[in-house]
Amino acid sequence: MFRSINTWCFAALTVLFLAGTFSAQAQGDALFKAKCATCHQPHKNGTGPKLFEVRKKWSDGGAAEGSIYQWVNNWQAAAGADPYAQSVSTWSPTAMTAFPELKKEEIDAIFDWVDAQPDPATLVAEGGAGAGGAAGATEEEEGSSTWVWVMLGLVFAIVVAAVSGVRRQLKSAVVDADSKDEQSYGQELRSWAWHNKSYIGFFGLIFVVAMLVMGLQGLGEIGILEAYQPSQPIEFPHDIHTGVNGIDCKYCHNSVTKSRTAGIPTVNVCMNCHKQVSGRTPEQEEKIKAVYEAAGWNPEGAGSYTGKTKPITWNKVHVLPDHVYFNHSQHVVVGGLDCKQCHGDMTKQKETARVVPVQELNKIDGNVTLSRPTLTMGWCIECHAEKEIHAGSLDGKKDGYYDEIHKRLLNNDRSLYSKYLEDGKITVKELGGWECAKCHY
Ligand code: HEC
Ligand code: HEC
Ligand code: HEC
Ligand code: HEC
Ligand code: HEC
Ligand code: HEC
Incomplete structure (x- = not known):
C-alpha cells in the first residue's frame, strides 16, 4: 500500500513537472x-546571429554575470557596462x-526553447542516412509538440503499468496462498483498474487538464502579434505629424494606394521639413x-550636408509570415x-507604431467589429x-467597380446571386475572399 502511494506521488509529480516544462x-x-x-x-545567422546555446557562448567568452539578460532588455546599456557585450554589439x-x-524567466524560456531546437542541417544529414530519418523528421518544427504529447502519454502508461505490476506481485502472493486459478494479466489489470477507479479517474483528469491547458496555450499564443511594439532607432511620433500637423498618410507611406506594400519613408522625406524644423524644446x-545624423545634416548656420549618412533601420511592426499574400491597394483602393x-487611429499615436489589439480597433467608429486577434488568419x-460590398459604392467610393461585379454575378447565376443576397449583403467571402490561394502562395 505504502509503495503504491509512493509510486502515485511520483507519477503525479512527473506529470506536473512535465506540464510545467x-x-x-x-x-x-x-x-x-x-x-x-x-x-x-536558432541555427542560422540572419539579421542577427544564431542564438543556439548563446548563454554558454557568453559565459565561455567571459561575459559578466547576467549581462546577457541586460542585453535583451537594453543592449546599449549592456554594451556600456560589459566589454563582452560591447564586442557583440559590433556584429552588424x-x-x-x-x-x-x-523578465529574466521569459528570456530563459526563449533561450531554453532555442537550445531545444534540433539543427536542421544535422536532421537533413540523418534523414539522408536512411531509417533514422523518420524519427528525425518528427522532431522538426510542428512535429515537436506532437512529440511532447506522445512522450507524456508514454510516461503515464509506463507509470500505470509499473504500479499495476507491483500490485500484481503483491496480490499473486495472496492468490497463491488461496491456491486460486491464476488470473490472466489482462483480467488482473482490469480488476485492479476497477478497484482503483477513483485514483485512475483523478490522475486521468489531471492528465487531460494539463493537455488541454498546454494545447490552448500553444494555440492561443503562437504567432500572435497583438500589441507588438518594437523599439525604433528614432522616436517618431505619429500624432505630432499626422494629427497636429495634419500630414496625409500617403505623404510618407506613398505606395499604399499603388502596391501591396505601404512603404516606409526615407530620411530625405523627413528632411523636406526638418531642414527647417529643428524642434522647440531641448x-x-x-x-x-x-534625424540629422541619419541624413548627414549639419544644422549649424544655414545648414549643410556633411555627406556622412547613417541609414535608419526601422524595425518592422506588422509582420505576416512569408506564405501569406496581403495587398494594401486592394484593401485601401478597391475595398x-x-x-x-x-491600424487604429494613428493620428493619436504618441509613441512609435504598434499592432493595435482587435478590442481597441472595435471601439473606433466605422470599423467592422471583429473578434480574432489582429493579423491572425482568423x-x-x-x-x-x-x-x-455595396452595390454602387463601398464606403463612399463610386467608380462603378462593384456595380460591374453585381451585374456580372446577376448575369452568371441568378439563383446564386439571390442566395448571396439572402442576408441582405454581398461579402468579400462570397466573391472568393475565403479561397486559400487568394492569401497563400
Ligand atoms: C531588429 C532585429 C533584432 C531583433 C528583433 C532581435 N535581435 Fe537579438 N540581435 C540582433 C543583432 C543585429 C544582433 C548582433 C549585435 C549587433 O550587431 O548589434 C543581436 C544579438 C543578440 C544576442 C547576442 C548574440 C551573440 O551571438 O552573442 C542575443 C543573445 C540576442 N540578440 C537575443 C535576442 C532575443 C532574445 C530577441 C527577442 C526577444 C532578439 N535578440 C531580438 C538583432 C535583433
Ligand atoms: C511624416 C511621415 C509619416 C506620416 C505622415 C505617417 N507615417 Fe506612418 N510611419 C512613419 C515612419 C517613419 C514609420 C516607422 C516608425 C514606426 O514604426 O513607428 C511609420 C510606421 C507606420 C506603421 C507601422 C509600420 C510597420 O512597420 O508595420 C503604420 C501602420 C503606419 N505608419 C500608419 C500610418 C497611418 C495610418 C498614417 C496616417 C494617419 C501615417 N502612418 C502617417 C512615417 C509617417
Ligand atoms: C485590411 C487591413 C489594412 C488596412 C485597411 C491597411 N493596412 Fe497597413 N498593413 C496591414 C497588414 C496586414 C500589414 C502587414 C503586411 C505584411 O507584413 O506583408 C500592414 C503593414 C503596413 C505598413 C508597414 C509597411 C508595409 O508596407 O508592409 C504600413 C506603413 C502600413 N501598413 C500603412 C497603412 C496605411 C497608411 C494605410 C491606409 C492608407 C493602411 N496601412 C491600411 C493591414 C492593413
Ligand atoms: C511635413 C513636415 C514633416 C515631415 C515630412 C517630417 N516631420 Fe518630423 N516634425 C514636423 C513638425 C512640424 C514637428 C514638430 C516640431 C515642433 O513641435 O516644433 C516634428 C517633430 C518631429 C520629432 C520630434 C517629436 C517629439 O517627440 O517632439 C521627430 C523625432 C521627428 N519629427 C522625426 C521625423 C522623421 C523621422 C521624419 C521622417 C520619417 C519626419 N519627422 C518627417 C514636421 C515634419
Ligand atoms: C477589415 C476588413 C478586412 C480585413 C481585416 C482583411 N481584409 Fe482582405 N479584403 C477586405 C475587403 C473589403 C476586400 C475586397 C476588395 C475587393 O473587392 O477586391 C478584401 C479583399 C482581399 C483579397 C482579394 C480577394 C479576392 O477575392 O480577390 C485578398 C487576397 C485579401 N483581402 C487578403 C487579406 C489578408 C491576407 C488579410 C489579413 C492579413 C486581410 N485580407 C484582412 C477586407 C478585409
Ligand atoms: C483572407 C486571407 C486568408 C485566407 C483566405 C486563408 N488564409 Fe491561411 N493564413 C492567413 C494568414 C494571415 C496567416 C498567418 C497567421 C499568423 O501568422 O498568425 C495564415 C496562416 C495559415 C497557416 C499556418 C498556420 C499558422 O498558425 O501559422 C495555414 C496552415 C493556413 N493559413 C492554411 C489555410 C488554408 C488551408 C486556407 C483555405 C481553407 C487558408 N489558409 C485561407 C490568411 C488567410
Whole structure:
C-alpha cells in the first residue's frame, strides 16, 4: 500500500513537472516567434546571429554575470557596462530592438526553447542516412509538440503499468496462498483498474487538464502579434505629424494606394521639413538630432550636408509570415477601407507604431467589429465574412467597380446571386475572399 502511494506521488509529480516544462517551452516558442524571429534563428545567422546555446557562448567568452539578460532588455546599456557585450554589439550595423518588458524567466524560456531546437542541417544529414530519418523528421518544427504529447502519454502508461505490476506481485502472493486459478494479466489489470477507479479517474483528469491547458496555450499564443511594439532607432511620433500637423498618410507611406506594400519613408522625406524644423524644446531637438545624423545634416548656420549618412533601420511592426499574400491597394483602393480599420487611429499615436489589439480597433467608429486577434488568419477571414460590398459604392467610393461585379454575378447565376443576397449583403467571402490561394502562395 505504502509503495503504491509512493509510486502515485511520483507519477503525479512527473506529470506536473512535465506540464510545467512544456508550458514554459510553449511560452519560449511563442515569445521567440513574436519578438525575436524577425531577426534571429536558432541555427542560422540572419539579421542577427544564431542564438543556439548563446548563454554558454557568453559565459565561455567571459561575459559578466547576467549581462546577457541586460542585453535583451537594453543592449546599449549592456554594451556600456560589459566589454563582452560591447564586442557583440559590433556584429552588424543593424541595431537590435530593446525588450525592457521581458523578465529574466521569459528570456530563459526563449533561450531554453532555442537550445531545444534540433539543427536542421544535422536532421537533413540523418534523414539522408536512411531509417533514422523518420524519427528525425518528427522532431522538426510542428512535429515537436506532437512529440511532447506522445512522450507524456508514454510516461503515464509506463507509470500505470509499473504500479499495476507491483500490485500484481503483491496480490499473486495472496492468490497463491488461496491456491486460486491464476488470473490472466489482462483480467488482473482490469480488476485492479476497477478497484482503483477513483485514483485512475483523478490522475486521468489531471492528465487531460494539463493537455488541454498546454494545447490552448500553444494555440492561443503562437504567432500572435497583438500589441507588438518594437523599439525604433528614432522616436517618431505619429500624432505630432499626422494629427497636429495634419500630414496625409500617403505623404510618407506613398505606395499604399499603388502596391501591396505601404512603404516606409526615407530620411530625405523627413528632411523636406526638418531642414527647417529643428524642434522647440531641448527634448525635441535631441530627438530630431537623430534625424540629422541619419541624413548627414549639419544644422549649424544655414545648414549643410556633411555627406556622412547613417541609414535608419526601422524595425518592422506588422509582420505576416512569408506564405501569406496581403495587398494594401486592394484593401485601401478597391475595398475602400480606412487605415483605421486595421491600424487604429494613428493620428493619436504618441509613441512609435504598434499592432493595435482587435478590442481597441472595435471601439473606433466605422470599423467592422471583429473578434480574432489582429493579423491572425482568423482576423482576415472574419472580416472577409462580415464586410459588405455595396452595390454602387463601398464606403463612399463610386467608380462603378462593384456595380460591374453585381451585374456580372446577376448575369452568371441568378439563383446564386439571390442566395448571396439572402442576408441582405454581398461579402468579400462570397466573391472568393475565403479561397486559400487568394492569401497563400
Ligand atoms: C531588429 C532585429 C533584432 C531583433 C528583433 C532581435 N535581435 Fe537579438 N540581435 C540582433 C543583432 C543585429 C544582433 C548582433 C549585435 C549587433 O550587431 O548589434 C543581436 C544579438 C543578440 C544576442 C547576442 C548574440 C551573440 O551571438 O552573442 C542575443 C543573445 C540576442 N540578440 C537575443 C535576442 C532575443 C532574445 C530577441 C527577442 C526577444 C532578439 N535578440 C531580438 C538583432 C535583433
Ligand atoms: C511624416 C511621415 C509619416 C506620416 C505622415 C505617417 N507615417 Fe506612418 N510611419 C512613419 C515612419 C517613419 C514609420 C516607422 C516608425 C514606426 O514604426 O513607428 C511609420 C510606421 C507606420 C506603421 C507601422 C509600420 C510597420 O512597420 O508595420 C503604420 C501602420 C503606419 N505608419 C500608419 C500610418 C497611418 C495610418 C498614417 C496616417 C494617419 C501615417 N502612418 C502617417 C512615417 C509617417
Ligand atoms: C485590411 C487591413 C489594412 C488596412 C485597411 C491597411 N493596412 Fe497597413 N498593413 C496591414 C497588414 C496586414 C500589414 C502587414 C503586411 C505584411 O507584413 O506583408 C500592414 C503593414 C503596413 C505598413 C508597414 C509597411 C508595409 O508596407 O508592409 C504600413 C506603413 C502600413 N501598413 C500603412 C497603412 C496605411 C497608411 C494605410 C491606409 C492608407 C493602411 N496601412 C491600411 C493591414 C492593413
Ligand atoms: C511635413 C513636415 C514633416 C515631415 C515630412 C517630417 N516631420 Fe518630423 N516634425 C514636423 C513638425 C512640424 C514637428 C514638430 C516640431 C515642433 O513641435 O516644433 C516634428 C517633430 C518631429 C520629432 C520630434 C517629436 C517629439 O517627440 O517632439 C521627430 C523625432 C521627428 N519629427 C522625426 C521625423 C522623421 C523621422 C521624419 C521622417 C520619417 C519626419 N519627422 C518627417 C514636421 C515634419
Ligand atoms: C477589415 C476588413 C478586412 C480585413 C481585416 C482583411 N481584409 Fe482582405 N479584403 C477586405 C475587403 C473589403 C476586400 C475586397 C476588395 C475587393 O473587392 O477586391 C478584401 C479583399 C482581399 C483579397 C482579394 C480577394 C479576392 O477575392 O480577390 C485578398 C487576397 C485579401 N483581402 C487578403 C487579406 C489578408 C491576407 C488579410 C489579413 C492579413 C486581410 N485580407 C484582412 C477586407 C478585409
Ligand atoms: C483572407 C486571407 C486568408 C485566407 C483566405 C486563408 N488564409 Fe491561411 N493564413 C492567413 C494568414 C494571415 C496567416 C498567418 C497567421 C499568423 O501568422 O498568425 C495564415 C496562416 C495559415 C497557416 C499556418 C498556420 C499558422 O498558425 O501559422 C495555414 C496552415 C493556413 N493559413 C492554411 C489555410 C488554408 C488551408 C486556407 C483555405 C481553407 C487558408 N489558409 C485561407 C490568411 C488567410
